[in-house]
Amino acid sequence: MNDPYDNCMAACDACAHAYDACTAAYLAERDAQALADCIALDIECAQLCRFASGAMARRSVLTPSVCALCAQACDLCAAECQRHAHDHCRRCALACEACAAMCRAVA
Structure with missing residues (x-):
């Protein structure tokens, strides 16, 4: 029998990696300053995902409280990432949505 947290920890870890990849891609952009708010949100969400895991x-x-906060942060980040057309943003938004759903399930 799987531990009830196994899937959520995996989703949090995958999401943190997606945030890291998104942040790195943003920092490589010509005008990273224009993306500063998104970069900051990615960094904060990655930290929350790691802490929740x-x-x-x-x-x-x-x-339960940490996972509820993580879900809220992932919802915010998913919404922000969906505003951008980059492929890494799309992947990050999908990871955010999956993580938010898993965190809500254990909160």
Whole structure:
């Protein structure tokens, strides 16, 4: 039987990697300053995803609250990424949506 957090931890980890890839791609853009808000949101969301994954691994009593916050952050980031036409943004938005759904399920 799978641990109830396994799928959520995997989604959080995948989402954090998608944020990292999106951030790196944005920083390589000619006008990264114009994307500063999106870059900052990517960084914050990646940190929240990693923290949520760690909270689940530790079986923290704060896991439901952390996962609820992570879902909220992923929703914001998905909406932001959907505003951009880049392929890395599309992949990031999909990872955000999956992570948000998984986090809501365990919150």
